[in-house]
Amino acid sequence: MKRDTSISWQHRNPNTLDLNGLQVAIxxxxxxxxxxxxxxxxxxxxxxxxxxxxxxDQSIRNIRFMTADLSSMAEAKRVAAELPAETLDLVIMTTGIMAxxxxxxxxxxxxxxxxxxxxxxxxxxxxxxxRLGVARAEPRMKPRVFVMGFPGSGQKANVExxxxxxxxxxxxxHMNTVAGNEALVLDAARRYPQIDVFGLNPGFVKTGIRENLFGTNRLLLSIIEGLTSFMTVKxxxxxxxxxxxxxxxDLEGRSGAMFNNKAQAILPSPAIANVSMTGSIIAATETLLGKI
Ligand SMILES: NC(=O)c1ccc[n+]([C@@H]2O[C@H](COP(=O)([O-])OP(=O)(O)OC[C@H]3O[C@@H](n4cnc5c(N)ncnc54)[C@H](OP(=O)(O)O)[C@@H]3O)[C@@H](O)[C@H]2O)c1
Known part of the structure; x- marks a missing residue:
């Protein structure tokens, strides 16, 4: 994966950050x-x-829960309407499965x-x-949205x-979802100048995301998880x-940037960074939503 080192990012200790009052939706x-x-x-x-x-996480006082089955677009619309978007500083999108x-x-x-x-x-x-962040009293940054996927990996969507x-x-x-999320970041960065939108590529992280990949074949799943464990982090x-x-x-005004699992900036996939391809994916998305 090619790296864009133009963003000077210094690693900081997450335990020394003062995030009091920061409003986040994940x-x-x-x-x-x-x-x-x-x-x-x-x-x-x-x-x-x-x-x-x-x-x-019921035991953590400042985490509140909103239940939703986001396989339904009606539910997605309800979540959007019920989220306190006007007061949010940060939205992180990590919902996912594998086909x-x-x-x-x-x-x-x-x-x-x-x-x-x-x-x-x-x-x-x-x-x-x-609506994002418009009613914040003392904003410390532009409202930010992070979209988790696999950006920069060169995957293409079948827009047909x-x-x-x-x-x-x-x-x-699954690659249609990967390309879709990358296009979502690039399109949103142009479409919504009032917010900053970023892509995150976590590499391989040890979670349950691959559980659906082999259906009921748990043995194959555990073999694959075992073979790839050297590449995964917790x-x-x-x-x-x-x-x-x-x-x-450092991220202020860098909308459209993407980051790898070491928090380093990476370049988007050339095929998707092409404005007409981003546009084709967004058009195909709108066509699909229009049929629902
Ligand atoms: N882990 C990796 O190696 C890896 C690699 C590349 C990209 N990613 C991307 O990173 C993101 C997070 O993955 P992860 O590894 O953290 O996966 P995960 O452990 O399986 O977590 C997925 C999250 O999505 C939620 N979710 C799944 N189906 C849902 C539904 N129908 N309605 C509402 N929420 C639903 C889950 O909530 P519930 O448990 O409450 O259903 C959970 O919070 C995904 O976009 C994934 O594609 C992960």
Whole structure:
């Protein structure tokens, strides 16, 4: 992966940050990476709303839970309407699954991975972008949105078949979500100048994200997890590296930047950074949403 070193980023100790009063929403903050972010940010004083299905952090005073099944776009719209967008400083989007061996479709007719890992984020961001942070008393930075995916990896979307209706493969379907999230960042950076939007590529983090990949074949899953374990880090380790970046003043006005799992800036995928390709992915997304 090529690196853009133009952003001078100094690592800081996440435990010495003063995040008192910072208002954060983590869509996908109930598990894995999002949960570690929520715990670290809350520990440093931020007020965090986590959106997801299963809440496990009742014991942490400044984490509040909003339940939602984000395989439904109606639910995504409800979440967008109910989030306190006007007072938020930071939105982090980590909701995700991986497509399974057989195409799964949600009630609204969308392939399940695309719906949860990409489309729900698109729907939420589009609905809240203009309200984000507008009612904050003393803003310490422009409102920020971080979109987690696999940016910079060169993956392309099949814009003719974003919903995998004509042909299905689990990796092909998942790559539509990867490319979609990268396009979401690049498009939002141009479309919403009043906020800063960034992409995050976590590399390989030890979470349950791959559980659906092989269906009921748990043996294959554990073999793959075992073989790749040398490449994976714990979500707590990744979060500790990234939390200082999320609130760094260095990011001000750098909307559209993407970061790897060491909090270093990376270049976007050339195929997606091309304005017409970003536009094609967004157009295909709008067409799909128009059918729901
Ligand atoms: N882990 C990696 O190696 C890796 C690598 C590259 C990219 N990523 C990306 O990083 C992001 C976070 O992944 P992760 O590894 O932290 O995954 P994870 O541990 O499986 O967590 C996924 C999160 O998404 C939520 N979620 C899943 N289905 C949902 C639904 N139907 N409705 C609402 N929430 C739902 C989960 O909430 P509940 O548990 O409450 O359902 C959980 O909070 C994803 O976008 C993933 O693609 C991860």
């Amino acid at each position: 869509v996908g903050g109930t598990g894995g990476i999002g949960r570690s972010f929520a715990q670290d940010l809350a520990r440093q004083g931020a007020n965090v709303t986590v959106v997801g299905q299963t809440f496990k 399974g061996p057989k195409r799964q479709v949600i009630a609204e007719g969308v392939e399940r991975d695309l719906a949860i890992s990409y489309l729900s984020r698109y729907v939420i961001l589009k609905a809240i972008a203009h 078949d974003l919903n995998s209706e004509r042909g299905y493969g689990r990796m092909k379907a 979500p707590e380790v990744y979060s500790e590296r990234m939390v200082p970046l999320l609130v760094s003043p």
